[in-house]
Amino acid sequence: MSEVMLEHPADGVALVRLNRPEAKNALNLAVRQQLAEHFRALGADPAVRCIVLTGGGECFAAGADIKDMADKGAIDMLLRNVQLYWQAIAVCPKPIIAAVNGYAWGGGCELAMHADIIIAGENASFCQPEIKVGIMPGAGGTQRLTRAVGKFQAMKMILTGKPVSGREAFSMGLCSEVLPDDEVQAAALKMASAIAAMPPIAVAQIKEVVLAGQDISLDAAIMLERKAFQLLFDTEDQKEGMQAFIEKRKPVYKGR
Structure with a gap:
């Protein structure tokens, strides 16, 4: 089964869902490649007017797959060119709504920040914990997070690696709306349908x-x-x- 699922739940709406529940939707290379393929295709599809990005009701994405990079060197990481996969999402011309339940850690937090609107559950958890494994955010975490919440909140998150809840993320400006966990997915789809009806x-x-x-x-x-x-x-x-x-x-x- 594909590690990234694509559905069309309503007219003009595409749902892109991470599908690695056994790994808490960790972003290995295959997931990033599939995400890029989907977003390139959806961006060019005139029938798609809004995209919902989710990991499902339990976990958005728990970060990069550490096992996939622990033994790599600098040149190995350079030659992966993962920035090209992220860029496919960043330049997608269609509005993207991230529906975030559970963990949005590391690369998962960075992935959510590629969206235009973030709807989070009360018990969602946003975090940039890379410092704890000897590295730093590498997919926009130091830049998009700072632009979203300001230097002082961003530095606190990045330098301590401590998570913030959905409620805290909302108060910081890191998400657009916070809802009870079981309402997040439906709310994201409802908003996507409303946007899809716009010009x-x-x-x-x-x-x-x-x-x-x-x-x-x-x-x-x-x-x-x-x-x-x-x-x-x-x-x-x-x-x-x-x-x-x-x-x-x-x-x-x-x-x-």
Whole structure:
């Protein structure tokens, strides 16, 4: 059975689920390769409008597979080119919702932070414990975490390797919403369906502008936003959305 499962639970929604329960969904090389393949394909599929990424109701991902790297050297790690697998997720143009139950540790926390929205269970556990095995985060943990929660909270997590709960993660700004554990998956799918019903070109422009704007000056980011805003007035969906508003009916967006 595949270590990463793909389902289509609703119109426009894809569900990508890690499937290594015996290893708490640890991210070995095969899992990373399969994740990259799925996200490349889903990003190019016009029928997919939103993606939910999950490890299921018990565990998101307990980190990298230590057994898979314990005896490796620097050149071994360099030649793996794992950054290319992560990049496939980072550049996916479709909105990604991470549904996090249980452990999101190490690479699992970094994987969740590749999403655009994180819905976490109250008993979820976010952690960057790499310091405890003699290394450091290597897939964005020092950078995405700092951008999400600020230097002081990020340094505390990275330097101590201590986990934070779903509630603590929410208060820090590390997740979008925290819910009872048994409501996380359904809430993520419901939100994905709501986003999938929105105009796809506008959704893609919003994601692109938000991500690009984080690392440029405010003036440049505002200009980027303005150009994307203007561009959307050449879409059929803009005409449909505004006409439906005037006519007091539900719009039907076609991604054109």
